[in-house]
Amino acid sequence: MRGKTDTEATGHIEDRMEAFRSKCRATGLKITPQRMAVYKALLESMEHPSAEVVFRQVRKTYPSISLDTVNRTLLTLSEIGAAFIVEGSGDAKRFDANLKNHQHFKCVKCKRIIDFHHEAFDCLHIAENLLPGCTVLRKTVYLEGYCDLCQDSHKG
Ligand SMILES: [Zn+2]
Numbered sequence: 001m002r003g004k005t006d007t008e009a010t011g012h013i014e015d016r017m018e019a020f021r022s023k024c025r026a027t028g029l030k031i032t033p034q035r036m037a038v039y040k041a042l043l044e045s046m047e048h049p050s051a052e053v054v055f056r057q058v059r060k061t062y063p064s065i066s067l068d069t070v071n072r073t074l075l076t077l078s079e080i081g082a083a084f085i086v087e088g089s090g091d092a093k094r095f096d097a098n099l100k101n102h103q104h105f106k107c108v109k110c111k112r113i114i115d116f117h118h119e120a121f122d123c124l125h126i127a128e129n130l131l132p133g134c135t136v137l138r139k140t141v142y143l144e145g146y147c148d149l150c151q152d153s154h155k156g
Pocket residue numbers: 107108109110111112146147148149150151
């Protein structure tokens with residue numbers, strides 16, 4: 001199984017939680033148990049979950065939490081830079097708390113989002129005249145196709 005053993009990519013959960021608390025304090029965001037639970041659920045998942053998926057997870061501990069609260073919390077997380085919305089995720093936004101340099105591959109069939117890291121993609125050169133007057137804040141490489149599991153069914 002891929003995912004939870006990948007501590008290299010995610011760092012230690014408790015350390016990340018502590019860093020998140022400091023970030024909240026720095027940005028004046030109130031640290032509520034629900035907010036921490038949403039962040040933790042996102043951290044623990046390597047699947048780039050949608051708000052719905054995070055909601056189902058957090059609801060186990062906080063049965064009264066609403067999907068709307070989870071959704072707003074996730075958006076807040078991306079606003080303060082604790083997470084981001086995966087590009088090209090289509091209908092339902094998918095979130096990622098892994099802030100280390102990496103790229104995404106999305107399976108068009110099962111919608112799985114797979115992390116990969118190719119260093120050359122971290123330093124894409126954008127010619128200055130490409131987007132006159134614009135400031136580029138984030139450059140990402142995003143690939144789409146059929147994953148290993150869907151490959152065969154797609155062919156045959
Ligand atoms: Zn697939």
